[in-house]
Amino acid sequence: EAGVAQSPRYKIIEKRQSVAFWCNPISGHATLYWYQQILGQGPKLLIQFQNNGVVDDSQLPKDRFSAERLKGVDSTLKIQPAKLEDSAVYLCASGSGYRADTQYFGPGTRLTVL
């Protein structure tokens, strides 16, 4: 079974530029999560989708971050404009339910903002 795919794996941009990340979840998984993991910290949930609807985006900085999941499959996360503090690994996970033991993570995108 194919896992969660993410691209790109690495991205370096300058502050104030825009960047987008893509995630393809495991086939059939209705739940999709985007996490931000800053070095030395645990993952922080940015947004959670159930199919193409948003379940939780309470920690998404909506002035600069946006995410969509068209057709309830792939998802993109965008940052515009980027700030230095956005340097982190952005992890996508998908799941067949809401419990953490149904979550599977992709390899992540490591973003460096200069």
Next chain:
Amino acid sequence: RKEVEQDPGPFNVPEGATVAFNCTYSNSASQSFFWYRQDCRKEPKLLMSVYSSGNEDGRFTAQLNRASQYISLLIRDSKLSDSATYLCVVSPPGYQLIWGAGTKLIIKP
């Protein structure tokens, strides 16, 4: 107080030793608990769920103490390959999953 707290470590442990970590949580209504493992520069992977009655999987034992609001992870006969960061995840009522910052474990030969 943070919602989920872990000792960041690192715990430096000789191979073959037993090591235990705790993870405390603030919401007494939390319902589900999990331990994840994260290797350096890799994604987190589920290690085990934590049940009220405790849970054992080989050398790993997870326990829940609701009265004191913490979960624990015990690793027996530690191996070099156990070196990683161990993250606890707590699920309060609702959809949210709250992650701890992780405990770093280093197993030394």
